[in-house]
Amino acid sequence: MKSSFVEPSKYGLAAAGVSGAMGVGFGAFAAHGLSQLGNPQIVDWIKTGASYQLWHAVALLGLVGMAHRLPSRWVMRLINCFFWGPLIFAGSLYALALLQWHWLGAVTPIGGVLMILGWVMLGILGWRQTGLSGEGGR
Secondary structure, eight states: OOOSOOOHHHHHHHHHHHHHHHHHHHHHIIIIIIGGGOOHHHHHHHHHHHHHHHHHHHHHHHHHHHGGGSOHHHHHHHHHHHHHHHHHHHHHHHHHHHHOOGGGGGTHHHHHHHHHHHHHHHHHHHHHHTTTTSSOOO
16 A cells, blocks of 8 residues: 655655746746836845745755755655745745735745744754754754
8 A cells, every 4th residue: 555655855856846946937027027017016026936936946955865864754844844935925925916915915924934944943953963962963
């Protein structure tokens, strides 16, 4: 019988692909399609969202490369923060810019908090893995 559990590296690789594709697509749209509309705020929102998605896609790829050396429960938490955080953050900026749904400005920080949480967890994991905490590893 096949397990319903998704291996962290496969999920992380798929998440990196989705994030990267969205970041490149929206970044190109901002640079080539939106710039002619004349509203620099809209272009800035799209570029900001695309940038965060692309940086976190790279972080996901790094995490996938190191996944075999890290506890899987931590890897899945990090993958979720590094995928869902930028998706919520950037997605709300995209919708704010393109649909003018200003109420989404209240949603954007949720994505930001998830991204920050992911980086904090990564720092804690690194601290624990290097033995700096006195625990000496996992």
